[in-house]
Amino acid sequence: MGFVWHVALRYFRSTRADAHIRVLASLTAGGLAVGTAALVLALAALSGFQNHLLEDLVRHTPTLQVEPGGRSGSANGAAGSAAPPVGRVDLVDRVTATEGVAAVQELLYARGWLVDRTGALAVEVVGYEQAPPAWIPVGDAAAPGLILPLSVALRMGLTAGGSARVVSPRAGLTPVGPRPRMRTLPVAAIYDSERAEYEELPVLLPLEQADALFAGGDRRLDLTLAPGADPEEVAADLRSAIAPAEGTVTTWRQANRALLFVLRLEKGLVFSAVALIVAVAAFALLAALSLVLSSKRSEIGVLAAMGAPPVRLQRLFLALGALLSVGGAGFGGAAGAGAAAFLDRFRVISLPSDVYIVDYVPFLVRGRDVLVVFLSTVIFTGAASLLSARRASRLDPVEAMRSART
Amino acid sequence: MIFVAGVSKAYRDGEVRREVLRGVDLEVGRGETAAIVGPSGSGKSTLLNVLGALDTPDAGTVRVDGVELSASRPAALAGFRNRSLGFVFQFHQLLPDFTALENVIMPGRIAGRSAASLQAHGLALLGQVGLEGRAADFPQQLSGGERQRVAICRALMLEPPVLLADEPTGNLDAASGAQVLDLLNGLQRRRGTTMVLVTHNPEVAGRCGRVLRLEGGRLTPERARNRERR
Numbered sequence: 274m275g276f277v278w279h280v281a282l283r284y285f286r287s288t289r290a291d292a293h294i295r296v297l298a299s300l301t302a303g304g305l306a307v308g309t310a311a312l313v314l315a316l317a318a319l320s321g322f323q324n325h326l327l328e329d330l331v332r333h334t335p336t337l338q339v340e341p342g343g344r345s346g347s348a349n350g351a352a353g354s355a356a357p358p359v360g361r362v363d364l365v366d367r368v369t370a371t372e373g374v375a376a377v378q379e380l381l382y383a384r385g386w387l388v389d390r391t392g393a394l395a396v397e398v399v400g401y402e403q404a405p406p407a408w409i410p411v412g413d414a415a416a417p418g419l420i421l422p423l424s425v426a427l428r429m430g431l432t433a434g435g436s437a438r439v440v441s442p443r444a445g446l447t448p449v450g451p452r453p454r455m456r457t458l459p460v461a462a463i464y465d466s467e468r469a470e471y472e473e474l475p476v477l478l479p480l481e482q483a484d485a486l487f488a489g490g491d492r493r494l495d496l497t498l499a500p501g502a503d504p505e506e507v508a509a510d511l512r513s514a515i516a517p518a519e520g521t522v523t524t525w526r527q528a529n530r531a532l533l534f535v536l537r538l539e540k541g542l543v544f545s546a547v548a549l550i551v552a553v554a555a556f557a558l559l560a561a562l563s564l565v566l567s568s569k570r571s572e573i574g575v576l577a578a579m580g581a582p583p584v585r586l587q588r589l590f591l592a593l594g595a596l597l598s599v600g601g602a603g604f605g606g607a608a609g610a611g612a613a614a615f616l617d618r619f620r621v622i623s624l625p626s627d628v629y630i631v632d633y634v635p636f637l638v639r640g641r642d643v644l645v646v647f648l649s650t651v652i653f654t655g656a657a658s659l660l661s662a663r664r665a666s667r668l669d670p671v672e673a674m675r676s677a678r679t
Numbered sequence: 680m681i682f683v684a685g686v687s688k689a690y691r692d693g694e695v696r697r698e699v700l701r702g703v704d705l706e707v708g709r710g711e712t713a714a715i716v717g718p719s720g721s722g723k724s725t726l727l728n729v730l731g732a733l734d735t736p737d738a739g740t741v742r743v744d745g746v747e748l749s750a751s752r753p754a755a756l757a758g759f760r761n762r763s764l765g766f767v768f769q770f771h772q773l774l775p776d777f778t779a780l781e782n783v784i785m786p787g788r789i790a791g792r793s794a795a796s797l798q799a800h801g802l803a804l805l806g807q808v809g810l811e812g813r814a815a816d817f818p819q820q821l822s823g824g825e826r827q828r829v830a831i832c833r834a835l836m837l838e839p840p841v842l843l844a845d846e847p848t849g850n851l852d853a854a855s856g857a858q859v860l861d862l863l864n865g866l867q868r869r870r871g872t873t874m875v876l877v878t879h880n881p882e883v884a885g886r887c888g889r890v891l892r893l894e895g896g897r898l899t900p901e902r903a904r905n906r907e908r909r
């Protein structure tokens with residue numbers, strides 16, 4: 274053990290001898306324990322919730338999507354024409370050929386009506402290619418046809434195997450004048466999702482039908498990436514392969530930018546509020562170290578006189594600060610993580626499930642969160658230690674040794 | 680080895696300016712021993728602090744062991760003090776949180792050496808001043824004279840080329856005083872140590888090669904006969 278730790282450990286032990294220093298040392302340790310535990314717990318609760326939310330979001334948003342820019346379909350979309358314009362096929366080909374892209378699914382978004390004898394129901398319509406998108410919880414065995422959300426099916430009294438008429442707001446030109454475009458399609462499946470609570474679920478139908486009905490709708494290419502492919506890299510490749518006029522590439526993060534920002538803001542605010550406890554503990558540490566310094570003044574002077582250079586005296590107080598903090602902070606961090614794991618494992622805190630998306634408070638102890646707590650504790654206590662360390666290193670040995678005698 | 684020319688030092692006490700050293704000149708060659716005597720408050724400790732790079736003079740040159748003190752940076756001076764100087768402070772200045780042995784080997788720890796490599800030498804030093812049985816005691820458990828002897832062992836630990844001692848035998852009875860002087864003389868003979876001792880004890884001064892008197896801020900040689908008449 275080097276000189277610095279040798280002396281620091283001895284001084285650490287001596288902090289128990291002085292009543293004032295002992296109180297401040299306990300205050301430091303206690304404050305750091307409470308502070309880090311609260312930080313770890315608060316961040317774990319937030320991470321738990323946000324993780325839940327994001328997982329749900331990821332399931333319902335493709336990692337990458339391309340929105341074709343030009344509305345080529347609207348100009349020449351004749352009724353019944355299912356053939357996509359040449360430019361779009363080319364775009365899909367190029368996207369598919371991009372490295373890291375495993376699969377491309379073309380989707381068409383539009384609004385339309387489901388009509389029966391009693392009336393019409395406005396619905397969001399999604400045209401899908403080959404199979405329904407992964408985020409629609411319906412078995413893949415569905416035959417081509419309409420896939421209805423349960424709420425719509427109930428409203429319209431429809432069941433799988435029946436049929437329904439889909440009407441487009443776009444009129445088609447016929448020899449007898451403009452007529453609304455409509456098709457009657459079989460109901461292939463009915464699905465339900467917990468997202469029904471907070472968003473309108475779409476009606477799905479095969480792309481050719483959707484194309485014919487809603488030729489001017491918004492198109493989107495949902496990309497499935499090869500395992501291990503980095504979405505940002507693939508996005509960059511795509512952006513260089515596609516001219517801005519042809520289409521825009523959006524990553525999952527960009528698509529949910531606002532939400533991600535709010536989540537981070539929330540975490541930052543909670544962190545700052547709870548970190549105040551650690552800041553207060555750091556003040557106690559500063560006071561404790563200042564008392565140690567004034568009670569050890571002459572001894573520091575002697576060490577300097579014997580040739581301990583200023584840097585080492587500085588390190589001595591940094592080490593002492595670390596010794597005074599590490600116990601409390603370590604205990605607090607471990608206790609916080611343990612409590613979070615326990616609360617999550619046994620679902621101790623329950624929530625009304627009809628209000629929240631989960632029926633208990635989930636806790637998730639993330640390595641990154643713990644690292645942030647650790648670093649902030651080190652920064653706060655390090656700053657407090659550094660302040661007294663600098664004073665120790667600037668001590669005038671003669672003055673310091675004189676002070677002990679008078 | 681030690682070269683001092685025109686050193687002055689004044690302290691400001693409120694409005695009053697007290698000139699403690701007014702142009703002190705001193706030269707001590709390698710292996711020489713100089714005793715400094717003088718009345719209390721004449722500035723003997725101040726001079727020793729200046730020699731030991733602990734205090735900076737207002738004017739003058741100080742060169743010790745080839746190092747020009749006023750031209751050196753604090754970190755360099757710290758290394759110089761550790762390597763080249765042994766200090767015996769007027770008030771022993773032991774570290775209360777460390778045992779006698781730990782105090783003795785502290786200069787070695789500061790120099791970056793391990794406790795294990797220093798222990799044998801530290802124990803031998805303590806033995807030479809009759810404290811072999813007290814190595815594990817803390818300063819509070821020692822008498823004033825015992826503390827003083829531990830402090831002397833600490834100053835000698837790294838066998839420095841220059842030893843500055845402020846009343847090393849001040850608290851000691853005749854027997855332990857003699858023990859300490861034997862230790863110092865032995866070191867001087869073996870290693871050619873240069874020593875500057877501040878003392879009130881005529882016997883200690885008598886064993887030094889030269890006796891200088893500090894009075895009125897000036898250092899003047901004092902002949903042995905004058906001292907004995909006093």
Ligand SMILES: Nc1ncnc2c1ncn2[C@@H]1O[C@H](COP(=O)(O)OP(=O)(O)OP(=O)(O)O)[C@@H](O)[C@H]1O
Pocket residue numbers: 675690691692699717718719720721722723724725726769
């Ligand atoms: N830091 C200081 N501030 C003000 N005055 C000081 C300071 N240090 C020393 N002095 C004064 O300088 C004078 C010389 O002090 P010094 O300690 O050198 O005396 P001394 O010769 O060692 O005395 P003694 O034999 O009693 O130890 C004293 O009058 C003292 O009051």
Ligand SMILES: [Mg+2]
Pocket residue numbers: 723724725769845
């Ligand atoms: Mg003195």
